[in-house]
Amino acid sequence: MMGNFLTPRCLAIAVAIALLAALPAWMNGVYYVNVASQILFYAVFALGLNVLVGYAGLTSLGHAALFGVAAYATAYMLQLGYGHTESILVALLVGVASMAVYAVLSLRSTGIGFIMITLALGEILWGLAYRWISLTGGDNGINVPKRPAPFGFAMSNATNFYYVTLIVFLLSVIAMAIFVRSPFGAALRGTRDQPRRMNALGYHVWLIRFYACLFSGLLTAVSGILFVYYTQFISPQTLALTSSAEVLLMVIAGGPGTLLGPIVGAGLVVIVKTVVSGFIERWNFLLGAIFVAIVILMPDGLVPGTTRLWRRFIRKRPPAPAKTEAAP
């Protein structure tokens, strides 16, 4: 059945890429191009979190801290006077290494335990960024005076920055697609659904989850670096629980465990946030309300939810029965 859909699917992907590549032309205005850049790097961040939330079944509430650590590492290295290449490499390394520490501490448990430990670790990093003023500048944050210009391609211009972000985004999506289809991706989904059976089959469940964490950490660090070059500023607010919740909302709203879900979620959250903050200051209230509504009404996210509706529409057949819920 998939074979028949392959051609329209490829066509849809090609159209999407063409639209994205031409976006600065049909979206006139620096403002909109910047919003598009934000959506793309937040989508990379959400893809990274989705590796854990969607495919490993491990919900992290401390991912914004990892994102922030990579951003801080970039800003700090630049402040010390290093070049962009060294700073980016160090930031990637620091991001992945922090994730490794996170993983060693939090993979002792799964489910709620994992949430609590990642939440606590995120709070530690936030507290360090906020209080360790001699290193991080505290609430004043660190400024990044200049964006890099790889091969003379000046990223200071919004359109050029958008293109670099688009390339990184496409590479991340390709990496995710390969990961999902790979034996490793299948093994990871196995550890999500049947950890004991996977163990009995001879898979090293802990190690598979650990590698998944590293992959997630890499994507998170990449997006953190894009973020710090985009805003050219980093402060503890980026590491706060609110930010972790925001990216988790992107994943959950879009549909955890799907390739497209986090991207749609990132688009939704960034657009709502940008549009709403133009009218009212109460973004956090809306964030909370959307969160509650999605968890209660559409628990598997917008992409699977709409796909199901669409299938029902074209087949005119009732969908698979909803899972029966245990009585309270």
Place this chain on the structure above:
Amino acid sequence: MNFWLVLTVNSITFGGLLFLLSAGFSLIFGLMRIPNLTHGSLFMLGAYVGATFTVGLLGFKLNFWLAAILATLAVAAIGALAERLLLRRLPGDQLAQVLVTLGLSFMAADLCLMLWGGDPLNVTTPDGLGGFVRVGTVAFPMYRLAIIAIAIVVAVGLWLLLDRTRLGAMIRAGVDDPDMARVVGIRVSQLFTIVFALGAGLAAFAGIIGGPILSVYPGLDQDMLPLALVVVILGGTGSLLGSFVGSIIVGFIYNFGQALLPELAYFVLFMPMLLVLLLRPQGLFGRQIP
């Protein structure tokens, strides 16, 4: 010498407040198996509502203790409603329940900011407790000693409730084995509401009586929630003794850390938690929760 003594009293006071906050957190975790991420918000909400009652609402200015009781009851009712209307809809789905409490905490924080503004509210110390107790050359603020006394009274009360009453036996049964408790005819879902309201009320009460020493400001919820989390991870979930010991330990580490290593205070605070997680994941006094 004075410095250390004062710091010690402050640590115990803060530990007492933390106990009031985390006892409910621990009970909710023990029974419902979820970390209630609104707990910091309930603390802050209690503090704001209490502060408003003492300053005066519609021309009525209430006595501090009356205000404390009213605010506690109000927040307990809000907690019960949240459990009944929202968490109840997601039976057995702990992940979704945690996410709902997270969403609610953002809504609560923003509502408080909308209603009370961004400036910190100062709560006046209740009448008769503004003075100092002199022991030799050292003067202890009477209100801080009163908080310690209140925390001890509440601890004893909670222990009596859990250990000596029928309701307490039912809650303990629910914590130990919810399925068996249902089989023998305990309405565990009703216990959820009761325990959630109790925990919310305790958190709110802690917020009000903590008001005069902490003051009330936006972000108070985010400051308190991680502390409750650390206490419960340290002490073990569902254990009253664990909350008590954990609170005192965290009270000491927090105050000494702030005084001696202000830049690394947060880090110092979380270190013992990480150690416990590595060496004794169920906490000092907890049992392994399946």
